Amino acid sequence: MRILVTGGCGFIGSALVLHLVHDLGHEVATVDALTYAANPVSLASLEGDARHRLIEADICDRPAILEAFRSFRPEAVMHLAAESHVDRSITDPGAFVRTNVIGTQVMLDAARGHYESLSGAEKERFRFLHVSTDEVYGSLPPGGFFTETSRYDPRSPYSASKAASDHLARAWHETYGLPVLVTNCSNNYGPRHFPEKLIPLMILNALEGRPLPVYGDGQNERDWIHVEDHARGLVAVLERGRLGETYLLGGRAVRNNLAVVKALCAAFDRLRPEGGPHERLITFVADRPGHDRRYAIDPSKAEGELGWAPTKSFEEALEATIRWYLDNEAWWRPIREGRYKGERLGLGTAG
Template structure:
């Protein structure tokens, strides 16, 4: 297949692109604006691979995006490009509205115009997969789980912008007949995660002997899915999902933030005992505004309909993640020290 992936230099996007090209043999065009959280180094394994092409572009640029549709002629779109950090959305919501709402509208309109040029089997096969988050559903009471029928109740500028993009994707299906699929995922973790997020931040702070800051009392619960499991789940939905449907992808691994950090500390105590005990580095800090108490996903629909199933236990995969950061300092050190410039590093640019 020819697949257009937006946000393919990001954390989840790069895992997806590598899976599509290296493991499944698809031809992929990665579209990415190379904002601060995008790292082209993540796609270096594809350097020289003629199945992968790269276009530096803003998804809000309708002319550029439409041109890429016409040139590449994708059989499917997997739309992951988004601003995604809650703290940044609180201090600067405008970028989230622009990218997540306006950018999604541009992608949908460009896809619709292109879809209307297709005929026969090409038209029947085309799919637009919109990738979203469980944060659009708001906060859960103890013991409850999100399902595809959960009510939208976003609490932050980030989750509100993603909720708006979900509604747009469904509206373009209902109004214009665009063959849309929507996924909502739980918190991702794994290799190549930008170090402002909880797990990579804790890993790198522990390596440097710095404080491990935990919001509030640390009891905020999240469901964790390994990024490579998520990538496989997205492909399963693209290939087997019913048009117009939503699928929730989770890891069946609900942990509170303090548990996650303490698990990381125990891993570091085993791998770097000379620097322990690492729990002494934990510091509780003022909670952020609108911090939802619990997210947890019931992925039963995806498991039953498309064969999705998480393949890893959280604790073992978390240790594998720590080991990846220990072995790949060349990936994260330039970011950590502010030396990362976003150069393309040999990607085949349009």
């Protein structure tokens, strides 16, 4: 297939693009604005591969997006491009509304025009997969789980902008007949994760002997999914999902933030015992506004309908993730020292 992937130089996007090209042999056009959280080095293994092309474009740039559709003529779109860091959404909500809402509308309009130009088997095959987050559902009570019928209740500018984009995607399906699928996922972790998010920030801070800042009491709970399990799930939805449906993709690995950081410290003590015990670096900081207490996903629908399931053990995959960062300083060091120069480091929100 020819698949257009937005945000393909980001964390989840790059894992998806590598899976689509290397593992499945698809032809992919990556559309990415190459903003602060994107890193084309993540796709370095595709350099010179005729099955991949990189289109540097902002999803809000309607002429550029229309040209991407015209030149590539995709058989499917996997729309991942988004502003995604909650802390940044609190300080600059306008950027999140622009990218996540207006950008999604531009993508849907372009896809609709492209879809309506198709006929026969090409039109029957076409899909638009909109990738979202569990944060749109708000905060769960203790022991609760999100399902596809959970009520939307976003609490941050980030989650509100993603909720709006979800509604737009469904509206384009209902109003215009665009063959849309929607996914909502839990917190991702794994290689090539931008180092302002919880796990990569803690890994790099621990490596440098710096404080490990944890919001509030550290009891905020999140469901963790390895980025490669998520990429497989997205492909399963694209290939086998029912049009107009939503599928929740989670890792069945609910942990509170403090437990995640402590597990990371324990792994660090095994891998880099010098400077340990690393738990001594944990520092509690003031909680952020509107910090949801619990997210957790019930992925039963995706498991039952699509034959997909998460495969990674959290503790084992967490240690493998730490090893990746230890072995790939050339990937993260320029980001850590260059793009953050003069900028306050994030506190590692877990969503």
